[in-house]
Amino acid sequence: MIDETRGKLIAAARKAFADKGFADAAMDELTAEAGLTRGALYHHFGDKKGLLAAVVALVDSEMAERAHQIVQQSGTDDPWEQLIAEGVAYTELALDPEIQRIVLRDGPAYLGDPSLWPSQNSCLQTTQAKLAGLIEAGVVKNVDPEAAARLINGAALNAALWVASSGQPKDVLPKAQQAFREMMSGLLKP
Template sequence: MAEKTRADMMEETRAKLIAAGRQAFAEKGFAAASMDDLTAAAGLTRGALYHNFGDKKGLLAAVVAQVDGEMAATAREAGRQADGAWAALLAEGAAYIELALDPEIQRIVLLDGPAFLGDPSQWPSQSACLEATRDAVTDLMRAGALKPVDIEAAARLLNGAALNSALWVAASEEPQKTLPKAVEAFKCLASGFLAD
């Protein structure tokens, strides 16, 4: 059996820390998660955390990127199952908003993420979501399905509406009751872009 390379070992260490961080942040929240507890859970030292992520906030950023990436993949899958490009765009937005009911996503991405990492629209994972929305809007515009509005503006408004709806659901006192209102409003806003 081949020996692990240094790069393999570094990637394994990062993966262990991200997994431990994800579990600790989901269960306890970022503020209450102890660096000693999460490094011990990974079987590593604080030094490994500092070397790979700089600090606990850097680890949170990596965990948020992973979870937000999974959210985007789930939303894309909902879009793939929809009938047509317009329905796909709506399905992706609605699916992203609905993920705000997941307790792990609520705590890590939608509550602790903005509180400790700042504006979610500036996160790399959200930039990827915006890019996907921009591509969808471009395709719909070329097909004549949308009003002739600025593509960048439309993409940013649609992406921001889904993100802010998810943030609202997660922070709501009654997420289950807030969700249908958020999804309905998102779809109503989005339909304003449709060509007559």
Template sequence: MAQKRADMITETRNKLIKAARDAFAAKGYADSSMDDLTAKAGLTRGALYHHFGDKKGLLQAVIAQIDEEMMARLSVIIAEASTTWDGFIDESIAYIKMSLEPEIQRIVFLDGPSVLGDPSQWPSQNACIRSTQRSIQKLIDEGTIRMVNTEATARLIMGALLGASLWIANAEDPQTASEHVAEGFLALASGLLLENKTAHQ
């Protein structure tokens, strides 16, 4: 009985998140009404309030889901790279390019900050920083980059990537902006390399 109830709760949450994600991506947060969201999910406003508190709480849940998917995609990129350095660079460039994807751009980089505040304070950013910190430590251990404070450097890198992604999402020409950011990031990151190493091409 308890398992059945837990499954029903999960199903209800998933229906609301899917309906909200579709609506936020298509119309934006401001133009998505709670009545439309709940009707599409075949649920009541009461269900939304019960599970997420309000529309803002639903946006947080949608962003958390997208963040998990982004992290999973980035993990695959790291795993498939031939070297730790290539994985570090490929992951960073992929994160930059994700800000061009319509759903991610609108929900995470446009609506998210305007509704939920500074993205650097979101829980997902801590996970990104820890992941980057591990990559930096591995690069130091391998003798690929110079000795640096891993937490400080991870925060610098993630701060730069996040700030650049927000700029790309709001740019008049996001595609060109992303190309400039990728080029600039490669130049900055190469400064970490020891002199006998070559930058990723």
């Protein structure tokens, strides 16, 4: 019952936040959409901002999973190329209007620094582990894996933020992706 209630609230909030934005989404409307009360929202999420954090975590995790799936479908089994492709795919997902509004605009505006979000930290740990393997294999220069992972994830996130907030996201995307690839090449061992 608890999971069902949380799920209903998250689904209704996701739709409301994507359609109207966080500021304009009315709590009474989204709880009515879920067939629940404001009290349920407060009980499970504390407040509207807590609900936004849950929706952002879900959508951001889905972004990471979608980027991973895109890499798997690309057919490359080279771990270095997979790491680059995942960052490139993450920036491409910034073209999705729901992702733009919820994760890349409202999330940072109302929840603060994305590098502190649990979903981003999960991606950071994955990137760090991949880099450690690439360093050990002699593919990547001997750099601190955590520092490099933070820079790589930060670059992909900021590229996605740039794409999402630009007036011409489809024009900005290839520029961001090319710069990301070039930046990544600096980590390769000669």
